[in-house]
Amino acid sequence: MRWSHILATIGLLTSIATTSVVAAEPSESNPPAIIPVAADGVQRATITLDSYSYAPSHIIVEAGKPVELTLTSVTMMIPHNFIIKDPAGSLSVEQDVSAGKTIIMTFTPAHPGTFPIYCDKRLWPLPSHRDKGMEGKLEVR
Ligand SMILES: [Cu+2]
Numbered sequence: 258m259r260w261s262h263i264l265a266t267i268g269l270l271t272s273i274a275t276t277s278v279v280a281a282e283p284s285e286s287n288p289p290a291i292i293p294v295a296a297d298g299v300q301r302a303t304i305t306l307d308s309y310s311y312a313p314s315h316i317i318v319e320a321g322k323p324v325e326l327t328l329t330s331v332t333m334m335i336p337h338n339f340i341i342k343d344p345a346g347s348l349s350v351e352q353d354v355s356a357g358k359t360i361i362m363t364f365t366p367a368h369p370g371t372f373p374i375y376c377d378k379r380l381w382p383l384p385s386h387r388d389k390g391m392e393g394k395l396e397v398r
Contacts, residue, residue: 314393
């Protein structure tokens, strides 16, 4: 009797866990952030780096105007970086962000497109931070 009750409880907990995972999957953890163009023509945004995420993880900017990102790490120990690479070569950004530091960086995306943002740090032989979910995307319109 008791054993069957325990099994039923485990089954219930498992179904709750499964449900929450499924519910979280279809949408991104953060909605896309449309970065406004300031009066001086600069598109400014703040991105928080944690282990292992960027927030917001999906940012939308306009082509041909400078983007100024404030990268704030909220980790205690783990260093991260912020990489954007266009395989076609129109965009190449790479910035280290040490634990607990804030760094301001600027770049100007020349062409529209959607480019991956990721952290390629890894403690060998563990998976890279990107493999642990530390990635996002830059959408240039
Ligand atoms: Cu990282």
